[in-house]
Amino acid sequence: xxxxxxxxxxxxxxxxxxxxxxxxxxxxxxxxxxxxxxxxxxxxxxxxxxxxxxxxxxxxxxxxxxxxxxxxxxxxxxxxxxxxxxxxxxxxxxxxxxxxxxxxxxxxxxxxxxxxxxxxxxxxxxxxxxxxxxxxxxxxxxxxxxxxxxxxxxxxxxxxxxxxxxxxxxxxxxxxxxxxxxxxxxxxxxxxxxxxxxxxxxxxxx
Amino acid sequence: xxxxxxxxxxxxxxxxxxxxxxxxxxxxxxxxxxxxxxxxxxxxxxxxxxxxxxxxxxxxxxxxxxxxxxxxxxxxxxxxxxxxxxxxxxxxxxxxxxxxxxxxxxxxxxxxxxxxxxxxxxxxxxxxxxxxxxxxxxxxxxxxxxxxxxxxxxxxxxxxxxxxxxxxxxxxxxxxxxxxxxxxxxxxxxxxxxxxxxxxxxxxxxxxxxxxxxxxxxx
Numbered sequence: 166x167x168x169x170x171x172x173x174x175x176x177x178x179x180x181x182x183x184x185x186x187x188x189x190x191x192x193x194x195x196x197x198x199x200x201x202x203x204x205x206x207x208x209x210x211x212x213x214x215x216x217x218x219x220x221x222x223x224x225x226x227x228x229x230x231x232x233x234x235x236x237x238x239x240x241x242x243x244x245x246x247x248x249x250x251x252x253x254x255x256x257x258x259x260x261x262x263x264x265x266x267x268x269x270x271x272x273x274x275x276x277x278x279x280x281x282x283x284x285x286x287x288x289x290x291x292x293x294x295x296x297x298x299x300x301x302x303x304x305x306x307x308x309x310x311x312x313x314x315x316x317x318x319x320x321x322x323x324x325x326x327x328x329x330x331x332x333x334x335x336x337x338x339x340x341x342x343x344x345x346x347x348x349x350x351x352x353x354x355x356x357x358x359x360x361x362x363x364x365x366x367x368x369x370x371x
Numbered sequence: 372x373x374x375x376x377x378x379x380x381x382x383x384x385x386x387x388x389x390x391x392x393x394x395x396x397x398x399x400x401x402x403x404x405x406x407x408x409x410x411x412x413x414x415x416x417x418x419x420x421x422x423x424x425x426x427x428x429x430x431x432x433x434x435x436x437x438x439x440x441x442x443x444x445x446x447x448x449x450x451x452x453x454x455x456x457x458x459x460x461x462x463x464x465x466x467x468x469x470x471x472x473x474x475x476x477x478x479x480x481x482x483x484x485x486x487x488x489x490x491x492x493x494x495x496x497x498x499x500x501x502x503x504x505x506x507x508x509x510x511x512x513x514x515x516x517x518x519x520x521x522x523x524x525x526x527x528x529x530x531x532x533x534x535x536x537x538x539x540x541x542x543x544x545x546x547x548x549x550x551x552x553x554x555x556x557x558x559x560x561x562x563x564x565x566x567x568x569x570x571x572x573x574x575x576x577x578x579x580x581x582x583x584x585x586x587x588x589x590x
Contacts, residue, residue: 195471203406254490273379327581
């Protein structure tokens with residue numbers, strides 16, 4: 166392996182930018198990648214994936230008991246029946262929050278996260294404070310997000326140590342009886358599907 | 372390996388600080404790095420386990436002191452050099468010097484983008500029946516491989532209960548070091564907080580990992 170000790174990394178952005186450009190030039194010159202294909206990857210990440218996909222899954226589960234049952238049994242299979250959500254890979258497991266149990270997802274070893282339904286993970290999810298504390302002090306971590314749960318609520322932390330990906334199905338907010346799926350989806354936040362937040366409350370400013 | 376990447380249960384990193392309205396990328400180069408990692412992986416230069424292993428083997432101070440995508444860049448460079456796809460002096464030179472090495476799946480082109488937007492399949496046929504089933508008590512083995520593993524330190528030696536069986540899947544410990552897929556049964560194993568963190572732990576907390584069968588023994 167090359168020796169990083171001789172590199173002086175002071176987050177010198179221009180140095181990093183130069184290295185990234187150099188690497189892309191080399192990969193292109195060697196015929197490994199087309200720059201236009203890299204552009205297309207980035208565009209796909211920017212437009213096709215994101216928490217809007219997960220929000221539609223959650224809203225459907227809140228509206229359709231049969232779908233919810235199927236979703237909790239086999240997340241990948243159930244989500245693939247929603248034509249308007251981009252396809253998901255294997256091993257998606259959906260876990261349901263209840264008054265008795267709150268689920269929270271982490272990857273202590275790296276940054277595993279259900280990209281297709283939540284998009285690319287935020288920096289905090291990939292950073293040391295969350296990865297180190299989520300498994301030992303989840304209530305403390307939730308407090309950092311301004312979230313408090315009753316002491317009697319069980320907290321279940323899912324450490325994503327393999328290729329299984331976890332999506333939290335939050336509880337449907339009160340006061341949403343008769344709402345359409347589209348209305349419900351607008352209440353679903355990214356963090357509520359990681360387990361570090363709740364859905365928006367009807368009527369509250371978003 | 373017992374690296375700094377294995378962070379579960381460590382103290383001292385401070386509060387979680389969510390960034391309001393966080394952008395997808397904080398600089399354009401981050402997006403290029405992400406795209407290069409995905410493209411070269413899809414072209415067959417390396418698998419996902421090797422790419423994780425190369426980030427983990429960055430020196431601890433580099434790992435902790437680098438942003439997420441900086442780690443991806445450094446890991447990618449090392450991986451491509453070690454696998455012979457680029458030469459060590461080429462990045463400094465800023466252009467290709469050595470001839471290209473053939474990629475298993477050929478050049479990554481625009482037509483390949485669609486397929487990489489869906490995660491790969493990691494399930495494989497089983498070569499032996501599962502040793503454990505939901506409800507079984509298991510102990511995470513006290514092992515310390517110096518190469519890649521997905522068994523976090525904080526559970527080693529501790530007893531939990533098998534909750535789910537995910538079938539047989541590619542074994543990262545083997546795949547990361549080019550020792551083949553060596554598929555293994557995968558289970559969700561649940562631990563009580565007190566089992567992992569001692570008698571002062573919050574009694575309402577349970578933690579699970581996904582554990583491959585070689586990580587476990589009957590308890």
